[in-house]
Amino acid sequence: MAKSLDFWYDGTMNFEKIEAAYELMLENIQLLQNQLTTNIYDAMIEQNMAYINSERTDKTILKNNANLKKMALSKEEWRRVYQFLFIKANQTEPLQYNHQFTPDSIGFILSFIMDSLLSEEQLEILEIGSGTGNLANTLLNNSQKKLDYLGIELDDLLIDLSASMAEVMGADLHFVQGDAVRPQLLKPSDVIFSDLPVGYYPDDRIASRFSLAAKEGHTYAHHLLMAQSIKYLKSGGYAIFLAPNNLLTSAQSSLLKHWLKAEAQLIAMVSLPETLFGKKELAKSIFVFQKQDEEKQEAFVYPLKSLQDPEILRHFSQSFKKWASENAK
Structure with missing residues (x-):
C-alpha cells in the first residue's frame, strides 16, 4: 500500500543538526573555492572527496569533516543539507534552468x-x-x-x-x-x-x-x-x-x-x-x-x-x- 501524502514532515529529522551540518559544509566549500580558485560546484565536489578520503591537510577542513562524521546524518538529512547548499550556490552562480x-x-x-x-x-x-x-x-x-x-x-x-x-x-x-x-x-x-x-x-x-x-x-x-x-x-x-x-x-x-x-x-x-x-x-x-x-x-x-x-x-x-x-x- 502506498503512503498517503500526509508524510511530508519527517519527525525523525533534526533540523538544528541539518543547519549545523550545512554551516560546516559551506565553510569548507568556501575555503576550497578560494584555495583552488574554482566555482562553487567544483568546490562542492572537492569537499565531498575530502569528506570521503580525509585527504586534505587544511586543519579547518579536517576538523569540520570530523565533526560532520560525528553527527551521523541520515540519508534524508544529508539530502536536505545539499539542498540548502544548492540554494546558496544558485544565488551567486545559477545553474541553467x-x-x-x-x-x-x-x-x-x-x-x-x-x-x-x-x-x-x-x-x-x-x-x-x-x-x-x-x-x-x-x-x-x-x-x-x-x-x-x-x-x-x-x-x-x-x-x-x-x-x-x-x-x-x-x-x-x-x-x-x-x-x-x-x-x-x-x-x-x-x-x-x-x-x-x-x-x-x-x-x-x-x-x-x-x-x-x-x-x-x-x-x-x-x-x-x-x-x-x-x-x-x-x-x-x-x-x-x-x-x-x-x-x-x-x-x-x-x-x-x-x-x-x-x-x-x-x-x-x-x-x-x-x-x-x-x-x-x-x-x-x-x-x-x-x-x-x-x-x-x-x-x-x-x-x-x-x-x-x-x-x-x-x-x-x-x-x-x-x-x-x-x-x-
Missing part, C-alpha cells in the same frame, strides 16, 4: 504515484537526465519499495556532483554519462522518471531516426527523450514525466500523438500549480504513460491546485489510490 533540482513537493508526489501503481516490492528504475541527483534521493528515501536505481546524465559536472554526493550519503545509486537521446545499452526498467529538459535537440541527423521527428527544423528534445525512454521500459512498465503543460497542444504535438498511438498510452495527467514554476510559460504537469498494450483504460486527470494544503493533498492521494486500485496493472 534545465539543471535546477526537482522540488521536494513534486518528488514526493512522483514517489507516491510509483508506489500506488506497482505492487512489486523491488523495482528497477531509470531516470533520464538525473541532474544533481535530488529526485533520485527523494525517491529512494521516501518510496516504500526497494529501488535499483540508474541515472543517465549528459553534463559531466552534474554527474560528478551527484555521484560524489551519493558516496557521502551512502546512497545506493548508479549513474552513467551519456546523451539519452542516442541509443544506450540499458536493461529494461519497471519505471522511468524524467523531469524533462525542455528545448530543441540540436542534431537533426540523430533526430531524423525517430518517427516523431519534425519535418523541418529542430525537433523538441523532450519529445525525443520520451520516445527513447519508452524503449527502455518493460512490457506494461510506466514512464512518469514532468513535462510542459502544453505537451499535447504544442506546435509538434501532432507528431507526438501519432507516435503515442503506436507506442504508449497516457494513463494519468496531474496539473501542478503554475506558481510553483515562477512563470506561467515554464509550468509543467505530471504525465504518466504505460508501454502500449491492447487494453485501453480510463485516464486519471486531476488539477492539483496546491501542494501546501493538506486537505487538497489528501483528496488527491485518495482519488489516485482509488483509481489505481481499479485500473493499474
Whole structure:
C-alpha cells in the first residue's frame, strides 16, 4: 500500500543538526573555492572527496569533516543539507534552468504515484537526465519499495556532483554519462522518471531516426527523450514525466500523438500549480504513460491546485489510490 501524502514532515529529522551540518559544509566549500580558485560546484565536489578520503591537510577542513562524521546524518538529512547548499550556490552562480533540482513537493508526489501503481516490492528504475541527483534521493528515501536505481546524465559536472554526493550519503545509486537521446545499452526498467529538459535537440541527423521527428527544423528534445525512454521500459512498465503543460497542444504535438498511438498510452495527467514554476510559460504537469498494450483504460486527470494544503493533498492521494486500485496493472 502506498503512503498517503500526509508524510511530508519527517519527525525523525533534526533540523538544528541539518543547519549545523550545512554551516560546516559551506565553510569548507568556501575555503576550497578560494584555495583552488574554482566555482562553487567544483568546490562542492572537492569537499565531498575530502569528506570521503580525509585527504586534505587544511586543519579547518579536517576538523569540520570530523565533526560532520560525528553527527551521523541520515540519508534524508544529508539530502536536505545539499539542498540548502544548492540554494546558496544558485544565488551567486545559477545553474541553467534545465539543471535546477526537482522540488521536494513534486518528488514526493512522483514517489507516491510509483508506489500506488506497482505492487512489486523491488523495482528497477531509470531516470533520464538525473541532474544533481535530488529526485533520485527523494525517491529512494521516501518510496516504500526497494529501488535499483540508474541515472543517465549528459553534463559531466552534474554527474560528478551527484555521484560524489551519493558516496557521502551512502546512497545506493548508479549513474552513467551519456546523451539519452542516442541509443544506450540499458536493461529494461519497471519505471522511468524524467523531469524533462525542455528545448530543441540540436542534431537533426540523430533526430531524423525517430518517427516523431519534425519535418523541418529542430525537433523538441523532450519529445525525443520520451520516445527513447519508452524503449527502455518493460512490457506494461510506466514512464512518469514532468513535462510542459502544453505537451499535447504544442506546435509538434501532432507528431507526438501519432507516435503515442503506436507506442504508449497516457494513463494519468496531474496539473501542478503554475506558481510553483515562477512563470506561467515554464509550468509543467505530471504525465504518466504505460508501454502500449491492447487494453485501453480510463485516464486519471486531476488539477492539483496546491501542494501546501493538506486537505487538497489528501483528496488527491485518495482519488489516485482509488483509481489505481481499479485500473493499474
